Amino acid sequence: MVLLNSSSCNFDWQPTDFQFINLNGEKGSFYESFDTNGLLVMFICNHCPYVRSIEGKIASETKKLKGLNVNSIAFMSNDQNSYEEDQNKFLSEQISRAKFEFEYIVDVSQSIAKTFDAQCTPEFYYFSNDIKLKYRGRLDSNGKDPSMGKPELYSAVEEIIVKGYCSSQQYPSMGCSIKWKN
Numbered sequence: 001m002v003l004l005n006s007s008s009c010n011f012d013w014q015p016t017d018f019q020f021i022n023l024n025g026e027k028g029s030f031y032e033s034f035d036t037n038g039l040l041v042m043f044i045c046n047h048c049p050y051v052r053s054i055e056g057k058i059a060s061e062t063k064k065l066k067g068l069n070v071n072s073i074a075f076m077s078n079d080q081n082s083y084e085e086d087q088n089k090f091l092s093e094q095i096s097r098a099k100f101e102f103e104y105i106v107d108v109s110q111s112i113a114k115t116f117d118a119q120c121t122p123e124f125y126y127f128s129n130d131i132k133l134k135y136r137g138r139l140d141s142n143g144k145d146p147s148m149g150k151p152e153l154y155s156a157v158e159e160i161i162v163k164g165y166c167s168s169q170q171y172p173s174m175g176c177s178i179k180w181k182n
Contacts, residue, residue: 022105023091034131037068040065048121068161073104074100074105077110091106120177128164134156134166135157138152138174139152144175152171
């Protein structure tokens with residue numbers, strides 16, 4: 001396990017639209033995933049102890065964000081051939097165990113992670129309703145601790161919705177490296 005920090009936020013970056021198929025076999029697209037006030041993009045997986053320790057916080061915070069009309073979507077970009085716990089069967093078990101209520105997509109080609117310059121799991125990106133990146137960092141101030149700290153992501157999203165920007169410092173997320181294919 002390699003511990004990494006995410007990169008800093010490339011403010012106002014706007015990815016091009018792309019298609020995907022979620023774990024339920026349903027087709028979707030990045031742009032279609034947005035709600036009225038934007039989209040939270042997460043890079044998570046099942047085997048990472050950092051993700052596993054905060055699954056409850058992820059489920060809770062994404063539900064709260066839904067109340068702000070912000071959808072959430074998760075990508076699992078690890079090499080499934082090398083990490084059995086990240087195969088679809090176990091991701092489905094994770095959804096059930098953690099009570100995730102968002103789309104979960106396997107990034108088989110790892111092209112989504114490369115487009116986002118994802119570094120680690122977990123990693124969080126918030127895009128405003130004009131599809132511009134406004135937040136990249138950690139979920140809360142407690143990191144891997146399962147108890148909720150200062151809700152940095154949620155507070156930033158609230159402020160961005162109201163003001164169009166986040167005035168507080170954004171701290172990098174910390175977790176396991178993305179497991180790239182050879």
